[in-house]
Amino acid sequence: MSESYDAKAIEAKWQARWNADGLYRVGADPSRPKFLFVTMYPYPSGDLHIGHWYAMTPSDAKARYLSMRGHNVLFPMGFDAFGLPAENAAIQHGIHPYKWTMANIERMRGQLRSMGAMFDWSREVVTCHPEYYTWNQWFFLKFYEAGLAYRAMAAVDWCPNCNTTLAREQVVGADRVCERCGTPVIKKDLEQWFFRITKYADELLDFSKMEWPERVETLQRNWIGRSEGAEIVYTSEQGDPITVFTTRPDTLFGATFLVLAPEHPLVEKLTTPQHRAEVTAYVYRARRQTEIERLAEDREKTGVSIGAYARHPLTNARIPIYVGDYVLLTYGTGAIHAVPAHDSRDFEFARKYRLPIPVVIAPPDWDGKPLADAYNGEGVLVNSGAFDGLRSQEAKQRITEALEQAGRGRAAVTYRLRDWLISRQRYWGTPIPIVYCRACGAVPVPYADLPVVLPEDAEFLPTGESPLKHNDGFLRTMCPKCGGTAERETDTMDTFVDSSWYQFRYLDPHNGAAPFDAAKLRAWAPVDQYTGGIEHAVMHLMYARFFTKAMRDLGLVPFDEPMLRLFNQGIILGPDGNRMSKSRGNVVNPDDYVGTMGADVVRAYLMFIGPWDGGGPWNPKGIEGVHRFLLRVWHLVVDPPPAGRVPSPEAAAQVRRTIHQTLRRVTDDLEGFRFNTAVAALMECTNALGRLREEGAAETAEWQPALRALALMLAPLTPHLAEELWVRLGGAYSVHRQAWPAWDPAAVHEDTMTLVLQVNGRVRDRVTVPAGLDDVHLREAAFGSDKVRKFLDGKSVEDVIVVPGKLVNVVAR
RNA sequence: GGGCGAGUGUCGGAAUCGGCAGACGAGGCGGACUUAAAAUUCGCUGGCCGGAACGGCCGUGUGGGUUCGACUCCCACCUCGCCCACCA
Numbered sequence: 001m002s003e004s005y006d007a008k009a010i011e012a013k014w015q016a017r018w019n020a021d022g023l024y025r026v027g028a029d030p031s032r033p034k035f036l037f038v039t040m041y042p043y044p045s046g047d048l049h050i051g052h053w054y055a056m057t058p059s060d061a062k063a064r065y066l067s068m069r070g071h072n073v074l075f076p077m078g079f080d081a082f083g084l085p086a087e088n089a090a091i092q093h094g095i096h097p098y099k100w101t102m103a104n105i106e107r108m109r110g111q112l113r114s115m116g117a118m119f120d121w122s123r124e125v126v127t128c129h130p131e132y133y134t135w136n137q138w139f140f141l142k143f144y145e146a147g148l149a150y151r152a153m154a155a156v157d158w159c160p161n162c163n164t165t166l167a168r169e170q171v172v173g174a175d176r177v178c179e180r181c182g183t184p185v186i187k188k189d190l191e192q193w194f195f196r197i198t199k200y201a202d203e204l205l206d207f208s209k210m211e212w213p214e215r216v217e218t219l220q221r222n223w224i225g226r227s228e229g230a231e232i233v234y235t236s237e238q239g240d241p242i243t244v245f246t247t248r249p250d251t252l253f254g255a256t257f258l259v260l261a262p263e264h265p266l267v268e269k270l271t272t273p274q275h276r277a278e279v280t281a282y283v284y285r286a287r288r289q290t291e292i293e294r295l296a297e298d299r300e301k302t303g304v305s306i307g308a309y310a311r312h313p314l315t316n317a318r319i320p321i322y323v324g325d326y327v328l329l330t331y332g333t334g335a336i337h338a339v340p341a342h343d344s345r346d347f348e349f350a351r352k353y354r355l356p357i358p359v360v361i362a363p364p365d366w367d368g369k370p371l372a373d374a375y376n377g378e379g380v381l382v383n384s385g386a387f388d389g390l391r392s393q394e395a396k397q398r399i400t401e402a403l404e405q406a407g408r409g410r411a412a413v414t415y416r417l418r419d420w421l422i423s424r425q426r427y428w429g430t431p432i433p434i435v436y437c438r439a440c441g442a443v444p445v446p447y448a449d450l451p452v453v454l455p456e457d458a459e460f461l462p463t464g465e466s467p468l469k470h471n472d473g474f475l476r477t478m479c480p481k482c483g484g485t486a487e488r489e490t491d492t493m494d495t496f497v498d499s500s501w502y503q504f505r506y507l508d509p510h511n512g513a514a515p516f517d518a519a520k521l522r523a524w525a526p527v528d529q530y531t532g533g534i535e536h537a538v539m540h541l542m543y544a545r546f547f548t549k550a551m552r553d554l555g556l557v558p559f560d561e562p563m564l565r566l567f568n569q570g571i572i573l574g575p576d577g578n579r580m581s582k583s584r585g586n587v588v589n590p591d592d593y594v595g596t597m598g599a600d601v602v603r604a605y606l607m608f609i610g611p612w613d614g615g616g617p618w619n620p621k622g623i624e625g626v627h628r629f630l631l632r633v634w635h636l637v638v639d640p641p642p643a644g645r646v647p648s649p650e651a652a653a654q655v656r657r658t659i660h661q662t663l664r665r666v667t668d669d670l671e672g673f674r675f676n677t678a679v680a681a682l683m684e685c686t687n688a689l690g691r692l693r694e695e696g697a698a699e700t701a702e703w704q705p706a707l708r709a710l711a712l713m714l715a716p717l718t719p720h721l722a723e724e725l726w727v728r729l730g731g732a733y734s735v736h737r738q739a740w741p742a743w744d745p746a747a748v749h750e751d752t753m754t755l756v757l758q759v760n761g762r763v764r765d766r767v768t769v770p771a772g773l774d775d776v777h778l779r780e781a782a783f784g785s786d787k788v789r790k791f792l793d794g795k796s797v798e799d800v801i802v803v804p805g806k807l808v809n810v811v812a813r
Numbered sequence: 814g815g816g817c818g819a820g821u822g823u824c825g826g827a828a829u830c831g832g833c834a835g836a837c838g839a840g841g842c843g844g845a846c847u848u849a850a851a852a853u854u855c856g857c858u859g860g861c862c863g864g865a866a867c868g869g870c871c872g873u874g875u876g877g878g879u880u881c882g883a884c885u886c887c888c889a890c891c892u893c894g895c896c897c898a899c900c901a
Contacts, residue, residue, distance in 0.1 A: 172896095173897095214817085214818095215817065215818075215895090215896090218816070218817055218896085219816095219817085219896065219897085221816095222815095222816065222817090222896075223896095223897080225897090225900065227900070227901085229901085244901080245900095245901065246901060247900090247901070248901085259901090301899075324899095325899085326899045326901090327899085327901075328899075328900070328901090330900095331900045331901075332900070332901060333901095335901095336901045337901085338901085339901090344814085344899095345899060345901075346901085414900080414901090415900095416897095416900060534895090537896085538896090608825090608826095608837085608838070609825065609826085609838095610825055610826055611826085614825095614826090616825065616826090617824095617825080619824080619825070621824095621838095621839055621840075622824095622825070622838070622839055626838080628838095628853095629837095629838085631853095676825090676827085676837085677826095677827070677837080679837080680826090680827075680837035680838075681836095681837085683837055754833075756832075758832085758833095760881070760882085761832090761880090761881055761882035761883095762882085763832095763833060766833065799881060800881090801832090801881050801882075803832060806832055806833090807832055807833080807882090809832080809881055809882060810881090811881045811882090
């Protein structure tokens with residue numbers, strides 16, 4: 001009767017010991033290279049989900065591996081503790097957001113500990129503590145002084161369910177819904193606070209200083225949406241300059257009308273009395289439409305003439321001005337010149353309103369007749385005066401130059417990126433440290449008065465309004481400038497402000513004098529490896545980059561990018577292949593499996609499912625296979641070997657070769673985040689050792705070192721089991737302080753190899769030959785094969801391809 | 814409409830400096846152990862044609878191409894997924 005594997009007891013024992021010993025407390029250590037490994041901190045929603053395990057335990061495995069490789073690894077953890085769910089819980093259940101959040105954090109801490117991860121809890125960051133958010137306010141003031149934070153009236157996105165404004169990044173999908181709750185957003189004109197992220201648009205397009213997944217770079221690049229072109233100044237007949245932006249200055253001579261966005265300031269001024277009623281009605285309708293709901297994407301292009309005309313900057317042609325809702329005030333200059341022949345939208349519009357459609361770029365094989373459709377491609381210019389015959393590329397340049405010389409335009413770049421709207425009309429966030437004084441206007445709270453603390457006695461009512469608006473103790477204050485009565489800003493900050501710099505707070509989490517000590521920051525930052533979901537590609541990950549660049553310009557950090565390397569793990573789906581959700585009833589609770597099979601099994605299974613960036617369905621049967629694997633490892637080490645077996649002379653070398661070949665594979669795989677194949681290699685190794693053991697290999701001198709090496713290789717993946725086996729094998733506590741073993745090229749070497757024999761590229765035979773044979777002998781081996789000869793029968797050999805160490809291919813006709 | 818990514822057994826997946834397709838695991842089938850079941854353990858498991866072969870043919874979404882040799886490279890297409898989308 002062999003001792004059984006009691007995962008629960010083993011895991012509890014070692015977790016307690018590691019904790020008592022402070023095994024994972026990390027301090028400065030100049031003798032080892034630092035490695036800051038951060039995985040995205042969770043929102044304290046109440047329960048740790050299998051998705052958290054999927055994100056965090058492979059990260060932990062990699063962090064542990066790097067630690068064994070000699071790095072001084074800091075792997076911190078914290079909580080993204082501000083946010084709407086806490087406030088909604090307050091409204092629904094009458095529990096204060098602080099209490100709700102802290103209770104959830106308490107619960108989740110315990111669940112996080114059950115992972116057996118190497119989190120350094122002494123550095124925990126909780127963003128809803130004033131000791132944290134005071135620095136959000138501090139950064140806000142710094143940004144304000146630097147002109148990076150500003151207040152402006154704007155038509156902003158408002159979620160009627162969350163009762164707050166949203167950043168553009170938080171409005172998603174073709175139907176423009178709230179990223180959090182899926183409610184269609186509406187537009188509101190409000191005075192809001194913005195961070196000037198657009199200042200860094202060009203720099204944010206430079207990814208050369210880090211190694212991030214191509215996918216994230218592409219998403220950010222598309223989001224920033226840089227377009228090169230020209231700004232062209234038309235002039236109204238009343239003398240007003242009307243600036244338009246185009247990416248196709250080469251089509252300038254094809255412009256036949258202008259279209260202004262309904263909100264464009266010149267609409268009001270230029271509309272003639274005869275057209276006023278119609279234009280006013282149109283603008284009113286357009287604004288209502290955007291306010292109510294976005295309509296279908298393929299809706300008809302509409303517009304009305306405002307009765308006014310402009311002059312073409314190069315031809316002086318008289319050009320009618322329209323207002324049309326397909327032109328957006330928020331992009332470019334809010335006005336376009338329409339080139340119907342070479343833009344589908346303009347074409348549609350021109351057709352509808354019977355405007356001329358002159359061709360200025362000759363489509364290939366053009367017969368000179370009117371176009372049936374817009375030709376959007378590039379080509380050779382026609383009907384373009386002095387520019388006829390030029391190709392689009394050159395024409396763009398030359399026409400832009402001509403405009404510049406005439407003082408009627410210039411080369412210009414436009415971005416899709418908008419400034420980051422950070423104001424939220426909610427309680428549970430960082431108060432914006434601004435006071436409004438009737439005499440002095442918006443006045444920043446002095447640094448000495450920070451933090452502006454959230455009042456505890458707020459009332460949470462389902463009115464949709466922030467409780468701060470009705471909390472006199474908070475609201476009424478004194479103007480820091482003139483001492484007169486004043487009111488506080490009642491908006492709080494987007495929680496993405498918290499997560500834009502939390503990675504650096506880990507380095508000095510209790511500093512009361514600064515967000516972090518400069519020396520500590522230099523010692524650890526930037527983040528060497530960051531891991532988390534792709535869903536943050538254009539929100540958190542872009543804001544964090546912006547923040548770092550702004551901090552750099554304020555002299556606070558000596559680098560340009562917050563996270564040097566990034567890995568995006570996939571998403572774990574329910575057993576039915578769908579996204580897990582309570583309503584579907586397909587939610588997998590990790591605690592259930594931790595309680596029965598153990599944390600190590602859950603860890604190893606999540607890593608084994610497939611490539612980490614792939615995610616995939618949770619398979620309740622699949623985890624049993626991994627459970628069996630760990631049982632096999634357990635019994636391999638713990639059970640007494642079969643008695644009376646006499647090992648073969650090669651046994652010792654075979655054991656050594658098995659281990660070192662596995663070491664090579666596992667090392668490569670962990671370097672490349674290929675946890676699935678690392679686990680597979682360890683399975684193969686365990687199976688091979690099991691067979692060798694049956695043949696008496698346990699009697700050889702290589703056996704115990706092999707088992708110890710196996711324990712070391714398991715340490716990053718299944719830390720508790722590895723520790724138990726390591727200590728049982730006589731290793732010095734702790735396995736997690738051991739060096740990762742190097743694989744020995746000599747031990748990996750095989751004496752023989754399987755030589756693949758092909759005839760005309762098709763495998764016809766496989767023979768075992770001594771390793772390292774030269775071409776001549778490999779040829780001999782090929783022609784020595786009966787099967788090869790059989791397939792060569794009646795043919796003449798034309799060529800023989802020899803790939804040493806792999807194959808011989810005989811080419812015959 | 815634009816961009817990005819992916820198509821391999823029944824399933825998750827392995828193998829891409831071009832060189833044994835299907836490692837590892839799940840599932841299935843069969844055997845051992847057991848009164849029985851579970852657990853454990855051993856064997857088989859891409860398809861087709863063979864009684865069988867230590868036989869042959871086919872096979873990595875489809876169709877072409879390059880090559881001695883293609884899951885891998887090139888071209889075209891199909892399907893799916895994700896992101897963006899009246900962006901001038």
